[in-house]
Amino acid sequence: MTTAATVPTGVPLAPGSATVEFRSLRRAFGSTVALDGLDLTVHPGELLALLGPSGCGKTTALRILAGFESHDSGEVLVDGEDVTRIPAHKRDAGMVFQSYSLFPHLTALDNVSFGLKMRGVGKDERRKRAMELLELVGLPQRAAHFPHQMSGGQQQRIALARALALQPRVLLLDEPLSALDAKVRLNLREEIRRLQQELGITTLFVTHDQEEALSMADRVAVLRSGRLEQCATPSELYARPATAFVAEFVGTMSRIPAVRAGESVEVFGRRHAVDGTLPVAGDLEVLVRPENVGLSPAVDGPAVVVGASFLGAVTRLTVRLADGTTVKADLPTEEAAQLPIGGNADVTLPDRPVLVDVRSGAGQ
Amino acid sequence: MAQLTSQTALGRLRPGRAGVLLLAAIYFFVPMGASIWFSIDDYHGGITFNAYTKLLGAPGFLDALYLSLELAAATVVVLLLILVPALLAARLGSPRLRPVIEVMCSLPLVVPVVALTTGIVGVLRWGPEYFANSPFFQTFVAIQNPDLPAVLLIAYVLMALPFAYRALDGGLRGVDVVTLVEAARNCGASYPRAVFSVVLPNLRSALLSASVLTVALVLGEFTTASILGFQPFSVWINSYGKTDGQMSVAVSMISLLVVWVVLLLMSVVGNRGRKAARS
Ligand SMILES: Nc1ncnc2c1ncn2[C@@H]1O[C@H](COP(=O)(O)OP(=O)(O)O)[C@@H](O)[C@H]1O
Ligand SMILES: [Mg+2]
Numbered sequence: 001m002t003t004a005a006t007v008p009t010g011v012p013l014a015p016g017s018a019t020v021e022f023r024s025l026r027r028a029f030g031s032t033v034a035l036d037g038l039d040l041t042v043h044p045g046e047l048l049a050l051l052g053p054s055g056c057g058k059t060t061a062l063r064i065l066a067g068f069e070s071h072d073s074g075e076v077l078v079d080g081e082d083v084t085r086i087p088a089h090k091r092d093a094g095m096v097f098q099s100y101s102l103f104p105h106l107t108a109l110d111n112v113s114f115g116l117k118m119r120g121v122g123k124d125e126r127r128k129r130a131m132e133l134l135e136l137v138g139l140p141q142r143a144a145h146f147p148h149q150m151s152g153g154q155q156q157r158i159a160l161a162r163a164l165a166l167q168p169r170v171l172l173l174d175e176p177l178s179a180l181d182a183k184v185r186l187n188l189r190e191e192i193r194r195l196q197q198e199l200g201i202t203t204l205f206v207t208h209d210q211e212e213a214l215s216m217a218d219r220v221a222v223l224r225s226g227r228l229e230q231c232a233t234p235s236e237l238y239a240r241p242a243t244a245f246v247a248e249f250v251g252t253m254s255r256i257p258a259v260r261a262g263e264s265v266e267v268f269g270r271r272h273a274v275d276g277t278l279p280v281a282g283d284l285e286v287l288v289r290p291e292n293v294g295l296s297p298a299v300d301g302p303a304v305v306v307g308a309s310f311l312g313a314v315t316r317l318t319v320r321l322a323d324g325t326t327v328k329a330d331l332p333t334e335e336a337a338q339l340p341i342g343g344n345a346d347v348t349l350p351d352r353p354v355l356v357d358v359r360s361g362a363g364q
Numbered sequence: 365m366a367q368l369t370s371q372t373a374l375g376r377l378r379p380g381r382a383g384v385l386l387l388a389a390i391y392f393f394v395p396m397g398a399s400i401w402f403s404i405d406d407y408h409g410g411i412t413f414n415a416y417t418k419l420l421g422a423p424g425f426l427d428a429l430y431l432s433l434e435l436a437a438a439t440v441v442v443l444l445l446i447l448v449p450a451l452l453a454a455r456l457g458s459p460r461l462r463p464v465i466e467v468m469c470s471l472p473l474v475v476p477v478v479a480l481t482t483g484i485v486g487v488l489r490w491g492p493e494y495f496a497n498s499p500f501f502q503t504f505v506a507i508q509n510p511d512l513p514a515v516l517l518i519a520y521v522l523m524a525l526p527f528a529y530r531a532l533d534g535g536l537r538g539v540d541v542v543t544l545v546e547a548a549r550n551c552g553a554s555y556p557r558a559v560f561s562v563v564l565p566n567l568r569s570a571l572l573s574a575s576v577l578t579v580a581l582v583l584g585e586f587t588t589a590s591i592l593g594f595q596p597f598s599v600w601i602n603s604y605g606k607t608d609g610q611m612s613v614a615v616s617m618i619s620l621l622v623v624w625v626v627l628l629l630m631s632v633v634g635n636r637g638r639k640a641a642r643s
Contacts (some may be wrong), residue, residue, distance in 0.1 A: 068546050088549040089558075097541060101547040105565045114561075115551035166552060 010097040016096040017202040018079045018169035020065065024076035026227075027060055034060040036226035037074070042170075045200040047193065048231075049213035052223035058206040059098075061223075062172050065204070067091045078169065089118075094163030095172040099179065100155050101274040102147040108134065108158045111204065115166045133161040136195065150338070153184035171196065175313070177212065189216055210250045214238065222246045240275070246356035247287050254293065254327040255285040256349075258356065265356055267300065268347055275353035283359040286349070290316055293329035294348035301344040303327065308341060319345055396620075403613040415614035419452070419604070428600030429622065434512055435596060436582040439520040440575045443528050446521075447574070448567075451532055452559065455541045469529035472522045481588045484519060488592075510594060519588050524581050528574040535570020538565070572634040576627055583623050597622065 020042040034057040042048045050058045065070035065076055067088030075082050079281060102111050113121075113130035113234040121129070130261050135155040147249055154290035156176050163171060171259040172193070177185045193216045207213050208344045213220045221231040222245075230242040241247035258265040264273050267286055278284075295303070295317060306326070315336035317329050328345060331339070339345055406412035419425065447469075452463040472480075491504045507514035541563055548558035564571070586598045597619065605615030 050513075066546075066550060068549075087554075088546070089552050089554050092548075093550070095550045097543055097547060099543055101540070101543045103544065103547070103562050103566070104539070105562075105568075111607070114548070118552040118557065162547075162551065 003226060017200055019077075020046050020170055020202060021062060021075070021077040021080075022065075023077065025061065025064065025076065026072045027057075027064065027069065028072060033226050035064075035071070035074075038226065039226055040221055040222070040228050040231060042202055042204060043219075046218040047196050047203040047216060048174075048207055049217035049220045050204060050206045051210060051213040051220050051249070052208065052229075054208055056223045057175055057226040058223055060226075062095070062204060062206055063172050065091075065170070066093050066172055077353055092166070092168050093172055094166060094168035096156065096159045096163050096174065096176045098161075098175040100147065100152065102155055102158055102162070102191040104147050107144050107146055108139065108150070110227060111147070111158055112161045112165050114162065119166065130161075130165065133165055134158075136141050136164070137161045138191070151184070152180050153188055156180065156188060157191070160195070160220065164195075164201075169202065171201050173203065173205045175206055175208070178207075178209075185212075192216070214250065220250075222249060224249075241293065241355065242276070244287055244355065247355055252328060253287045253289055254290065254325075254329075254332040255287055255357070255360065256321070256325060256327055256347075257323065257359065258284045258286045259352075260284055265354070267349055267354075270349070272349060272351075273353040275355050279358045281358075284356050285352040285359045286356055288349055288354060290328040290330040292350045293327060294350075295329045295331060295339060295345045296348070297338050297343060298346040299344055301346040303345045303347050305339050305341050305343050305345060308336060308339075319347065321347075366580060375610045399613050400617060403610055403617055405610075415610045416618070419611065419614055419618060422601055422604055423593070424604075428595050428597045431512070431595065432583055432597035433626070435520060436517060436579045438512065438517050439524060439582050440578050442517065442521050443524055443578055444571065444574065447525075447528055447532055448564075448571075451529075451536060452541065452563065455536060456545060466529070466533070470526050477523065477587050478591075480519060480522065481591045482587070484515060485591065487517065495585050497502075508592075513592070513594050516589060516592060516594055516596075518636050519592075520578075520585065523585070523588075524578040527577040527581065531574035531577055532567070532570050535567045535573075568634065572631065576630055579630065580623060583619075583626065 001171075010142035022038045022040045025038040025265055026033075026036050036057075038057070038061060040048075040061075050061065052058055060069060064071045064084070065078075067083070068088065071084060076084050078092070102108075103114065106114065109127065109130050112133050113126040116126045116129060131143065132141060134143055137160055139154060139157055139242050142150060142154060142158070143269070147158075154319050156179075161175070176192070177188055180188065189212060192205075205213070205324060214237070217234060219233055220237050222229040222237070224245050230237060232240075232242075232245045237246065237250050241250060256267055258267045260271075260278070261264075261271055263278065264271050265278075265286060266272070266282055272286065291314075295305075303321055305317055306320045310333065311330070313333060314330045315333045317331060317336055317339060318326055319329065320326050328349075403415050404411050406414075450465060454465055488504065490507065491500070495501045495504065507518075544562050545558045546557070546568065548562040549555065553561060559576060585596075586599060586602065589596050590599045590602070601615045601619055605612040
């Protein structure tokens with residue numbers, strides 16, 4: 001591939017990348033509220049990951065944008081224009097589905113050129129453009145193959161080429177990798193990101209896999225029960241989660257009981273400033289990431305090492321406190337070697353402000 | 365391709381299976397061979413095709429055959445025009461309708477053909493008198509037009525409904541209709557166009573097997589046609605074949621042959637259509 005947004009013949013593929021805005025979008029299915037006032041803006045040319053647990057409304061948001069689902073209230077704007085009244089086949093949004101969705105009776109080439117055919121593009125032109133797209137996704141040699149003759153990863157690549165064939169202003173991907181095995185998934189992840197950056201196309205990528213979201217996206221929007229919890233760059237999301245939900249959904253978090261001490265909290269006898277606002281009532285817990293927990297061998301330490309898993313350069317130790325709380329800590333593997341299972345340890349937290357939440361269910 | 369796979373499949377047969385296959389072949393072919401032999405054996409010695417030539421040249425043969433084929437084609441068309449839209453609408457629009465459709469389509473299975481026919485006979489007797497002075501009288505005449513008896517068509521549609529439904533439903537199970545339609549619409553196809561260019565081509569084999577089952581049923585149906593007094597192939601051939609023993613066997617051979625040829629033609633045409641759609 002040469003310069004951005006071109007394929008080998010130099011035809012620009014993405015004519016323009018749109019801004020997408022969801023405004024107070026609501027959709028309920030009977031008593032199930034799938035979207036509960038979603039507000040979100042996707043900037044032109046960015047890859048935004050919609051992240052959240054299963055059932056939080058990610059697919060519904062995407063399907064409303066694509067025109068497959070109706071909404072109860074709110075707006076969906078593409079480049080400032082409300083698209084919710086436009087029928088699906090005129091929406092100008094290419095979609096890759098979670099399940100394999102290639103047309104089984106058509107070859108890869110015919111699948112990719114299907115949209116061009118619907119638009120009345122001539123046969124030769126269609127073939128040429130479809131071949132270019134197959135080259136773009138690295139599968140020109142599969143042009144004459146039928147979907148059932150291809151692996152899952154190949155099928156999703158063809159589906160991607162098909163979604164790009166009409167040069168849509170927005171690319172929608174609904175968990176496109178979830179049916180693939182781990183290795184293919186990693187490859188395709190990079191491939192999608194590379195393509196998206198080359199084409200500069202505005203992309204909404206739905207996933208429930210936080211690692212996938214963090215590794216691919218320019219920004220990640222975390223959804224919870226149909227609402228936006230936080231939208232930020234991956235590093236910000238990881239380092240400064242806005243809520244306990246985001247903190248625990250993105251990466252690993254341990255909860256440690258804390259004592260209220262004025263405007264700060266006290267953990268293991270030390271005071272810590274609070275990141276964000278302190279809940280006004282209730283028992284408190286601090287949330288810490290494993291890499292921010294310090295452990296040192298100490299015969300009379302409050303924690304007992306109960307587990308260790310080797311992760312390469314670091315080893316993740318699990319310790320249990322006197323009250324039964326378990327805490328995870330990542331230590332350089334050499335240091336971890338000095339903390340055998342069954343041994344006692346001192347636990348320390350970082351000096352910077354900690355995230356605090358009201359204590360969740362007992363024994364957590 | 366198909367030949368290749370069947371050859372390798374035969375090559376891989378284990379002795380036990382080959383034995384079963386042989387038994388089945390004997391069960392199937394020996395009576396048929398014997399019948400053919402009987403129908404062409406001249407008791408003065410030698411071979412004669414008298415029975416066949418007489419049969420093919422008999423008055424009414426072509427008319428009866430034509431009526432049967434016409435009825436079969438009409439039944440297929442009416443059935444598919446009812447079933448395909450109904451099943452697609454249930455999948456795409458309201459999945460809750462599916463069990464309702466299933467029950468309705470299976471109902472004819474529990475009504476014996478004779479009962480159905482008796483019912484029809486009753487209605488046909490009662491109707492013209494009851495409606496004697498109303499426009500419905502003409503309706504009753506029209507549906508019994510011996511050139512294409514609509515009343516028989518209706519009966520056949522009912523009888524074939526459960527089988528055609530099973531075949532189509534099976535085909536639909538193998539296709540994710542909702543996703544395919546959405547993918548097609550996402551590619552710029554309007555709703556009807558998505559159905560015609562994506563869903564129907566993928567239902568080709570289901571449509572074909574529904575049609576084959578229906579045609580086989582219609583070509584072989586005797587009871588209703590006979591009781592209602594029409595003369596499609598099965599009825600005609602039965603009455604004509606009664607003239608002598610040799611003729612009666614020749615008659616069954618011919619009707620077997622007709623059904624086979626029709627079904628074979630259907631599957632050949634169906635497969636050619638598939639290739640054409642793909643290229
Ligand atoms: N067509 C539908 N009918 C009824 N409920 C639905 C439908 N689509 C989605 N839902 C419900 O809406 C909620 C959100 O669904 P969805 O958007 O698919 O979540 P996600 O993609 O985040 O897993 C879920 O509780 C789901 O059961
Ligand atoms: Mg989903």
